[in-house]
Amino acid sequence: MAQPERRPEEQEPKEKPYLRIVDPNEKAETAAPRSGLAIAGFSLSLASLMIFGVFLGPMSIALSLLGLSEINLGKRSGEGLAVTGVVVGTVSFIFSLIYLILVFSDKISSASAFESGMVHRLGLF
Numbered sequence: 161m162a163q164p165e166r167r168p169e170e171q172e173p174k175e176k177p178y179l180r181i182v183d184p185n186e187k188a189e190t191a192a193p194r195s196g197l198a199i200a201g202f203s204l205s206l207a208s209l210m211i212f213g214v215f216l217g218p219m220s221i222a223l224s225l226l227g228l229s230e231i232n233l234g235k236r237s238g239e240g241l242a243v244t245g246v247v248v249g250t251v252s253f254i255f256s257l258i259y260l261i262l263v264f265s266d267k268i269s270s271a272s273a274f275e276s277g278m279v280h281r282l283g284l285f
Contacts, residue, residue, distance in 0.1 A: 195236035198227030201245035208252040214260060217253025220245050 201224030208216035224245030231239050262268045 192235065192237040194238040195227040195230050195242065197223050197230060198236070198238040198242035198245065201225075201227055201249070202241040205245045205248035205252060208249055208256075213252040213256030217249045217256060220249035221253070224249060 201220045201222075204216050204220035204223060208220055224242045227236070227238065228242040228246070230236050231242060259268075
């Protein structure tokens with residue numbers, strides 16, 4: 161036996177998440193706070209691209225890895241920041257190290273290094 165068709169006014173209203181009425185006693189669902197170590201590691205990795213890549217690169221890697229371990233414990237969020245901090249810090253450290261090796265082995269003239277400001281930005285002189 162076929163059931164009668166419901167009229168539009170009898171149909172169940174669809175819940176609209178943006179219009180949902182929240183009970184004042186209901187606890188709000190919030191995401192875990194971002195890891196401060198991941199944020200610091202990411203910030204240092206960006207700074208290491210411009211200055212002191214040899215020094216700031218390893219510091220950003222260490223802070224990002226500490227933040228990643230904190231995130232893996234489930235206490236915090238921000239995994240993308242931590243992973244990006246590790247990657248950018250590593251790249252910055254390796255390129256800065258290669259550049260310094262080339263400058264001090266006279267493969268690149270130190271005059272061009274001083275003219276470009278790279279040696280000064282690395283904090284060597």
